[in-house]
Amino acid sequence: MSHELTDKQKKALAFFDSRLNSKLITHLISCVHCGLCGTSCAYYITEERPENLPAHKVDIVARIYRRYHTFAGKHFPQLTGAHDLDDELTTEMIDSLFGRCTMCGRCVAHCSIGVDIPFVVRTGRMMLQQMGLVPKSIQSTVDAAINTGNNMAIPKQDFIDTINWLNDDLQFELDDDTVTIPLDKHDVKMLYTVNPREPKFFPLSISAMAKIFYLAKESWTLSTDYYDITNYAYFVGDEEGAKLLTERLINETLKFGADTLVLGECGHGSRAMRWEGPNWLGKPYPVKAITVVELIAQYLREGRIKPDPAKLIKERVTIHDPCNLVRNGGVIDEQRYIISQCCTDFVEMEPHGIDNFCCGGGGGQLAMSEYNDRRLRIGKIKADQITATGAKIVVTPCHNCVDQLSGINLEYKLGVQIKSIAEIVADTL
Amino acid sequence: MTIYHWILLAAIFFCIAACFMWFIKLMQRRVKDYAEAKGSDIDGVEYSCTKAMLPNHKESAYKHLPTYTAGIIFHIGLFTSFILLLLQLIIPEFLNSPPLGDKYRIAIKAMSLAREFSSGREWQDWLRLILGLCLCVSSCCGIAILAKRFMNKTLKDLSNLDDYISNMLVTLFQIASACAMLFPLWAPSKPMLFIVATILFLYIPFGKLRHFIYFFAARIHLGIFFGSRGVWSMKNKKK
Numbered sequence: 001m002s003h004e005l006t007d008k009q010k011k012a013l014a015f016f017d018s019r020l021n022s023k024l025i026t027h028l029i030s031c032v033h034c035g036l037c038g039t040s041c042a043y044y045i046t047e048e049r050p051e052n053l054p055a056h057k058v059d060i061v062a063r064i065y066r067r068y069h070t071f072a073g074k075h076f077p078q079l080t081g082a083h084d085l086d087d088e089l090t091t092e093m094i095d096s097l098f099g100r101c102t103m104c105g106r107c108v109a110h111c112s113i114g115v116d117i118p119f120v121v122r123t124g125r126m127m128l129q130q131m132g133l134v135p136k137s138i139q140s141t142v143d144a145a146i147n148t149g150n151n152m153a154i155p156k157q158d159f160i161d162t163i164n165w166l167n168d169d170l171q172f173e174l175d176d177d178t179v180t181i182p183l184d185k186h187d188v189k190m191l192y193t194v195n196p197r198e199p200k201f202f203p204l205s206i207s208a209m210a211k212i213f214y215l216a217k218e219s220w221t222l223s224t225d226y227y228d229i230t231n232y233a234y235f236v237g238d239e240e241g242a243k244l245l246t247e248r249l250i251n252e253t254l255k256f257g258a259d260t261l262v263l264g265e266c267g268h269g270s271r272a273m274r275w276e277g278p279n280w281l282g283k284p285y286p287v288k289a290i291t292v293v294e295l296i297a298q299y300l301r302e303g304r305i306k307p308d309p310a311k312l313i314k315e316r317v318t319i320h321d322p323c324n325l326v327r328n329g330g331v332i333d334e335q336r337y338i339i340s341q342c343c344t345d346f347v348e349m350e351p352h353g354i355d356n357f358c359c360g361g362g363g364g365q366l367a368m369s370e371y372n373d374r375r376l377r378i379g380k381i382k383a384d385q386i387t388a389t390g391a392k393i394v395v396t397p398c399h400n401c402v403d404q405l406s407g408i409n410l411e412y413k414l415g416v417q418i419k420s421i422a423e424i425v426a427d428t429l
Numbered sequence: 430m431t432i433y434h435w436i437l438l439a440a441i442f443f444c445i446a447a448c449f450m451w452f453i454k455l456m457q458r459r460v461k462d463y464a465e466a467k468g469s470d471i472d473g474v475e476y477s478c479t480k481a482m483l484p485n486h487k488e489s490a491y492k493h494l495p496t497y498t499a500g501i502i503f504h505i506g507l508f509t510s511f512i513l514l515l516l517q518l519i520i521p522e523f524l525n526s527p528p529l530g531d532k533y534r535i536a537i538k539a540m541s542l543a544r545e546f547s548s549g550r551e552w553q554d555w556l557r558l559i560l561g562l563c564l565c566v567s568s569c570c571g572i573a574i575l576a577k578r579f580m581n582k583t584l585k586d587l588s589n590l591d592d593y594i595s596n597m598l599v600t601l602f603q604i605a606s607a608c609a610m611l612f613p614l615w616a617p618s619k620p621m622l623f624i625v626a627t628i629l630f631l632y633i634p635f636g637k638l639r640h641f642i643y644f645f646a647a648r649i650h651l652g653i654f655f656g657s658r659g660v661w662s663m664k665n666k667k668k
């Protein structure tokens with residue numbers, strides 16, 4: 001017997017119907033319940049609970065599909081495990097889809113069939129968003145980005161003051177009074193974006209990038225209104241919000257007469273802007289979007305910046321590959337090329353590249369304090385990987401990963417330094 | 430043609446029609462990707478359907494070798510059974526030479542294989558014996574996978590009735606196919622095969638067995654996704 005749907009549940013189901021394209025239907029139907037994906041997921045490896053299994057996360061959403069869109073599910077729900085969208089299921093959805101998945105996608109390539117598990121997880125998150133059931137902590141991050149222009153609600157003047165202070169510092173370091181970190185400069189080639197964690201907690205990574213731009217003689221600017229590369233609306237499944245944040249950056253690029261939007265060191269932000277954004281807008285971008293990792297690699301290849309052999313990093317270095325940038329964004333070799341130019345002792349983690357393990361902070365986990373324990377627990381896998389390399393420095397081109405790795409560093413007493421790509425490059429120039 | 434033939438044909442037609450409808454639905458709801466590609470989606474699909482499926486590329490295979498091997502054998506058994514069923518439908522006299530199981534028990538036959546071979550036994554008998562024994566092995570794999578589903582807590586939690594029914598039907602189909610190979614003169618062997626096959630074909634469109642279509646769709650979608658993003662390509666050294 002079908003239960004009485006509330007208005008919000010009806011809204012979520014109507015939304016679900018509207019999303020049922022070839023890709024989604026395929027991934028909702030294909031899982032054969034073999035259970036072999038468990039050993040690819042950090043949550044299941046850390047804790048062998050049925051609800052940590054990737055297939056379980058898919059099945060929660062697939063049960064709804066079967067209930068409302070298949071003959072067997074409509075008439076014999078017990079046969080296929082079809083389930084009404086009710087309070088019991090939505091509670092399970094919140095816990096599993098928000099609290100037990102970083103949407104890292106590691107399980108996808110290892111699945112027996114090829115089910116795109118995080119794609120289905122995101123669809124489930126979208127349904128929760130339609131019902132107003134997004135965890136408050138991450139929703140407030142989205143609200144801050146939409147209402148203030150950056151997800152940390154940094155007042156504009158504070159941002160300007162920070163940049164001016166960094167500017168003075170950079171002039172001192174380079175012993176050149178003419179060097180500037182340009183703000184709202186028109187007729188430039190590139191608009192550079194940053195993760196708001198940078199001006200707030202890691203400002204030196206901005207001056208590191210400014211140094212690289214300066215030495216590469218690049219024409220660029222930062223915007224004082226819209227500089228935030230992050231897009232947590234993507235993680236909560238708020239398509240309208242994600243589209244708005246995308247539009248802002250594209251419009252800002254055009255406003256300054258730039259033809260290139262440089263996506264700062266943020267994995268999910270880069271993925272959202274580079275790969276998902278054009279689809280939210282429903283058209284290709286009028287400007288080029290390039291990740292800062294690709295740009296720095298290009299500068300090095302073209303000889304526009306040259307590491308000083310005397311300043312090369314001698315300590316052992318390893319790379320943590322951000323899932324959204326690497327496995328889901330195709331930036332795989334560039335960071336390795338950069339490190340090979342700047343460091344003398346580089347060791348890969350095992351596994352690495354597109355097979356890497358998530359640090360545990362992806363999928364918005366860093367913004368959901370209610371799941372902090374789980375986040376740090378699954379970080380143990382990364383901690384063990386780092387320890388096995390014997391590295392003293394962990395480089396990662398993502399400030400969310402930097403944050404999570406710093407947490408892991410403390411929790412598991414690793415005693416390593418965590419650095420961004422720009423920082424490691426700037427140190428050698 | 431017996432009544433069993435006609436019912437089976439009707440079931441096959443129903444199954445194909447239902448699957449065709451699913452296929453049309455998939456084709457109608459294709460999505461366009463506006464992001465500028467970094468790699469090639471065609472290359473990605475090629476990779477997805479070849480290298481990416483190799484056992485050394487998937488943890489679901491190399492970390493679970495016994496289950497993976499049983500699954501592969503089970504699927505080979507299923508396809509073999511389908512082919513044999515079709516051949517028996519199209520050519521009723523297929524492999525109908527003097528049967529192997531009519532005079533002696535299989536075990537005794539197996540012991541005297543070499544002698545019979547040298548005495549000029551029909552090749553069809555040998556083929557039927559080999560196919561029948563292979564199908565026994567694949568049926569055992571099906572039973573083992575089913576047992577694992579019952580016994581493993583995580584898997585049990587994930588499973589629904591359809592998972593059990595689907596496995597049982599496919600296993601029964603292979604057992605019936607094995608019987609038809611090993612005991613062709615045993616009167617119920619063919620009707621039994623046709624009845625089980627009929628139930629299987631009627632069931633396919635309603636449960637997880639549809640994955641025989643969706644598996645390919647999933648590989649294609651995955652190939653497009655990873656290919657256009659420059660993650661998967663035939664040129665990739667390891668992954």
Ligand code: SF4
Pocket residue numbers: 040041042043053054057100101102103104105106107108117118358
């Ligand atoms: S996307 Fe990552 S966290 Fe989510 S189920 Fe897959 S492996 Fe686990």
Ligand code: SF4
Pocket residue numbers: 030031032033034035036037038054055058110111112113114115117489
């Ligand atoms: S490996 Fe793939 S098909 Fe098997 S249970 Fe996991 S998601 Fe489903």
